[in-house]
Amino acid sequence: MAELGFEVLGVDIDANRIRQLSAGDTPFYEPGLAALLRSNLEAGRLSFTCSIAAAVDHADVHFVCVGTPQRPDSQAADLRHVDAVISGLIAAGLGPRSLVVGKSTVPVGTTARLAARIAAAAPGAELAWNPEFLREGFAVEDTLHPDRLVFGVTSGGRAEAVLRALYSRMIDASTPVIVTDYATAELVKVAANAFLATKISFINAMSEVCDATGGDVVELADALAHDDRIGPLFLRAGIGYGGGCLPKDVRAFQARARELGVGPALSFLGEVDAVNMRARARAVRLAHELLGGDPMNRAVAVLGAAFKPNSDDIRDSPALDVATALRRDGAHVAVYDPAAAANARDRHPNLHIADSVIGAVAGAEIVLVLTEWSEFRTLDPAALRRHVARPVVIDGRGVLDPDAWRGAGWTYRALGRPPRPATVRHHAPRHLAERPLPERPTSERPTSERHLHQGAGLHVVDKAAH
Incomplete structure (x- = not known):
């Protein structure tokens, strides 16, 4: 919002994080974010505080951007942080012309409940729900150039007009705007994540079938991708999805459906989740097979710790799940990741975290590529072979060239x-022609482990901005 020209005050309860942000340091790695933070601090459009009262005094538009992690006692979403922000705004004297805008992913029905609280405590204040669809690794681009804007509002209020003013630059650039009710706005985000998870698990289920039949999931996905009804994206088989969104959102969606009495409608998501978790176990079994059935005291290299490239986020990381499983089975596991090494070291002190690819693979009897960083995609298999004890590689993300690795003397294996x-291919597989990953700026370095449920905080936009 500061980049769009508004004066913004960010609020968080973590004083250390506020000091860090105020100094221009990002608390997690995201391409392009550090430069954006510093430029808007220097321009005077962006500042940070721990005082929610200061926020209420400063602004009349308040973005609620806290996390909704899975509850420790169930699959349901934990709404404590969202409720705490609303309580804080009300206690600080939310004004009658204020607009509260929810960005968090919440179970359907949450917005109506919160709107009733706000209406009772702060007459005249309004609530809108404006879900975000950013992808980690592309978050800056997706925020400034969204593929759509969804406004969940009530009829007859000011919320839609205020949101259109806030997002006028995007709207003028022909970004589609969907204006809808609270429930639909809430459902858009979880439905989108559930659909993506389903597509990923579908191709991973097909890779299980290919393993049983001798088929090739890459050739299968390529053939499917030519059907415009299916398309090429998210059809790369591998060790599955992870992170802080898809796994917990899929589970929370099922939990909410059961609460609403329509659990059978989303029962298929239980198998989507199960397929996803099986992909990790299948990679471990394949590693066992390639180690002759006994990983005890064998040297294993894992390339990747983040759940996806261009992020230092290790929440529900499939790569680390595989690494720790092999460690539990007695293997000596060395892990390398360009951004998430510090987080992995803090969370998994029993793993050896290497400082480079060479440091991880030195003396390894098997190498697993489990996060699709461009650094790993472009490895020279001939040069790498000189550093390993046995040239055996598992391509856990389907991003390596099998012919190049086999030609360099490696045993190449992948799920499915x-x-x-593979059969002779006269063209690049369509499903691999996905959006290229941005290169990691050398000026940006990851810091400590991210906790989005504490760190995203509350963004507030200045009263005079619109």
Whole structure:
């Protein structure tokens, strides 16, 4: 919002994080974010505080951006942080012309409940729900150039007009705007994540079938991708999805459906989740097989710790799940990641976290590529072979060239792909022609482990800005 020209005050209860942000340091790694933070601090449009009262005094538009993690005692979403922000705004004297805008992913029905609280305590104040659809690794681009804007509002209020003013630059650039009711706005985000998770698990389920039949999931996905009804994206088989959104959102969506009495409608998501978790276990079993059935005291290299590239986020990381499983089975596991090494070291002190690819693979009897960083995609298999004890690689993300690795003397294996060389291909697989990953700026470095449920905080936009 500061980049759009508004004066913004960010609020968080973590004083250390506020000091860090105020000094221009990002608390987690995201391409392009550090430069954006510093430029808007220097321009005077952005500042940070721990005082929610200061926020209420400063602004009349308040973005609620806290996390909704899975509850420790169930699959449901934990709404404590959202409720705490609303309580704080009300206690600080939310004004009658204020607009509260929810960005958090919440179970359907939450917005109506919060709107009733606000209406009772702060007559005249309004609530809108404006879900975000950013992807980690592309968050700056997705925020400044969204593919759509969804406004969940009530009829007859000011919320839609205020949101259109706030997002006028995007709207003028022809970004689609969907104006809808609270429930639909809440459902858009969880439905989108559930659909993506389903597509990922579908191709991973097909890779299980390919393993049982000798088929090749890459060739299968390529053929499917030519059907415009299916399309190429998210059809790369591998060790599955992770992170702080898809896993917990899929589970929370099922939990809410059961509460609403429509649990059977989303029962298929239980198998989506199960397929996803099986993909990790299948990678571990494949590693066992390639180690002759006994990983005890064998040297294993894992390339990747973040759940996806261009992020230092290790929440529900499939790569680390596989690494720790092999460690529990007795292997000596060395892990390398360009951004998430510090977080992995803090969370998994029993793993050896290497400082480089060479440091991880030195003397390894098997190498697993489990996060699709461009650094790993472009490895020279001939040069890497000189550093390993046995040239055996598991491509856990389907991003390596099997012919190049086999040609350099490696045993190449991947989930859903037969041990033999793939069939001759006269074109690049369509499902691999996805949006290229941005290069990691060398000026940006990851810091401590991210906790989005504490760190996103509350963004407030200045009263005079619109």
